[in-house]
Amino acid sequence: MSKRTIQQLPYEHDELFKGEISRMIPYHRMYGKSYCVPALTVYQDSELAELQAASEAVHRIYRKVQQFIQRYMPDEYLVERLGIHPGLLRAVRMEAAPDGITRQDWIVGEAGIKCIENNTDTPTGIPEVAYLEGKLLEALRSEGMSEDDIALYGPSSGMDEAIQSALTELIHFYSRKGLGTKVYFTCYDWHVEDQTNTKYIMHLCEQAGFEVVYAPLEELEIIPTEGLYHRGEQIHILYRLYPLEYLIEDREEDTGLEVGQALMDMVADGKIGLINPPQHIITQSKGFTATVWSLYERNEQTPAFCGFRLFDDRELEVIRTYLLPTYFEPSVFMQNKEPYVAKGIWGREGKGTHLIEHPESEERLECVSGVAQNAKADQPDLLHQADAPLTPEQEEAAHIAAYYEEQPKIYQRLWPMQSAEVQTEEGLFHGYVLTGIFVIGGRFAGVLPRIGEKVTGDMAYYCAAAVANEPSNPPAV
Template identity: 30%
Template sequence: MDNVNLQNHRRKRKEVYQKLPDFWADLQDSYYALLDHYPLTENEVDEIHTITEQIGKIYDKTARLMRQLPDDIFYMLGYSKEIVPFLRYKTIESEGIIRRIDLVRTVDGWKHYECNSDTPTFIMETHHVNGYITDYFNLKNPNAESEMKLSNVISHVVNKSIKGLDKPIIVFTAHGDHEEDWKTAKYIQSLYNGKSQLIALEDLQIIENDGLYTPKGERIHILYRQTYPIEHLELDQSSDGTKIGLALLELVKDGKLIIFNPLSAFLLQSKAVQALIWNLHIEESDVFTEEEHDVIRKHFLPTFLEPDFFIENNLPYVEKPAFGREGDSIKIVNGENRQQSKQNNYHDQVMVFQQYSPLPMRKVMTPDGMLDLHVLIGSFLIKEEYGAIGVRAGNIITGNESCFLPVGIVEEKN
């Protein structure tokens, strides 16, 4: 691409995304949202939706089983002793409100990489922004109905939880100095059809065994913390050493506060849950029906808590931390060839070993010109039903430097 056309692309991209001032088209002085699209046919969209719901049912059934397991199993799956006492509490009928199922297209069909059930990001991009870009390219938006579905579910769950309260205080929160998290929380708040407040996490005040309060001294009934992980919350301490994160979870346990996603969503957050599911599958456990075993066989990748299976069979595999995020602390082992992420912040966690299934590559238009990027599909589960679809495009390990690539529906090829 010559310099004139590249400059023209950069100008158009800037013009399009400037129409969305509450969106982070650029992050940390680098481009994030691309002015290009990933093509999907109607049949492919339907297939992704179906697989997403099928995988969701596998996780939901596994959650019901996990609540009956002894504490030692939770420790094996990477959960800390501090957090295990809270894992069996279920406050709403669903295991989560918003979950993201990551999928990759392979020669053997769609394979499931992992599930972010507690604090999935990529929500505004897929449910809201995608439609602006498909309009620009004059394509059909596969996510056209997803935003309304998400809004209805959020409003239903919150309103059901505050039923009977006279003047409920509902707060949406995130770190105020983190642009992506803050604007995600602001977007989620905009989908709720009732009265609420948007308050930075650092401005909330907790009183042990009493409640969580706004800066004005109002007691909070609902806390929606879409981007703040439970595994970070449990480590939070005040300046005097008080474990405020665990104190907050005690409020939830004692019924003095409701948080969303609920605690039950964290039950499935560990990537080691996939090792549990795979183990039940290869043992032909009657926990799953024949149809569910078929879903696992078709779409789940062999996953273990030790690499022995892959080493013995000379198979490439991925090593990743149970609670890793943004591609941090991941290793790809393919014989003598080893690749790993730049960050290694989660090296002390329980590690999960999963069969390596390489991400497909696609030529994508970026502000740096046409690049060959690896693409990963993120498909949302809203309660038990499918939500929006999106693509992250980037390196061989999908990290926080990956870009948002909108998706659009194209005609089937004859």
């Protein structure tokens, strides 16, 4: 398989990521190394056109299945198969007509393009795509450029407008329910990446004409059944960059008050509108991916269950072409000795994901990223040192690893990733490309390429997207 083309920029990291760029993307370095690299991931016009059409078609199928689950599937299915906390059920069954901000993860290569995951609850990577991509293309053009360089353009130039349009629809949706139009934006204030993503979206919302307030999670106060407050002001619309599967477990340390449950009860009672809406946790669960495939395989049986055929012929073709067989148990792959991936249903950044490339030998590759990876390297024989005390970092790493490993899993056919080589401060990195596609308000909005290991974790590099103009198929202007 051929490598993905990477266009290196004629800059060192610190020459480029400074000044305004450093202020806008303060996490251009993470975990002690560069995260953003001075390079571009090059796609062809034809690839972008297919990704645009395919991502929107897949999104429509996701929305259809999400609504099918909300209307027809019993609570037991949502809890046992999707892993949704019982305390979220009332809220997740509330149907919000407008679409929010979502990001699909695609593998793009010679074997065809496949959507492998859907990030719909709290997708990040927004400032990189909406802002940094354009700045890197500007940097390329400011140097002596070849005709090939001139032909490169950014695929994500419409992302800001797409975010504003989607937010406007959601705010008006909540306004019609009596919640007003003032929006509070929250995340953990200490988390630089989350704060930057949150404030970027907040500023776009403000530019769209809405009153906005930044309210860190640490400053929010909940009075059960009454309301959510920030510095004495009641909140009616809340953008939160905080996963619902975490939020529902939150309790006050001093009193034990279940503040997460209290908040979600008020959401279900219509007192608070969330962005993204609670229904997005249905599509966030990796159990949802297995559900889509199960319904695809049983499409002819759906009339007996709900009175109609769920997918039409065109939708069946989209699923067959762009999605992968995914199940709640691995027996199909084991019987066929077919490589597959095991994923925790709430896995994030590669955590809880294992590649089984040789099922007959049960060999698997694991991705343990961030602090957990460092802790493992620092203590290679940790399990054999029963008396050795763990450092706080190792305790946290062990807790995180256990959280993801103990989750129920889904099993998906392994699809070959395209390799790439990118120059970094540590030298030439040989990795694999995962292409994130933002679908916002139901339409294609931007591209987030990352180059990492075979399981893309939080140590992967962001290498901005650029599209090569093909003379026979110029981009629409």
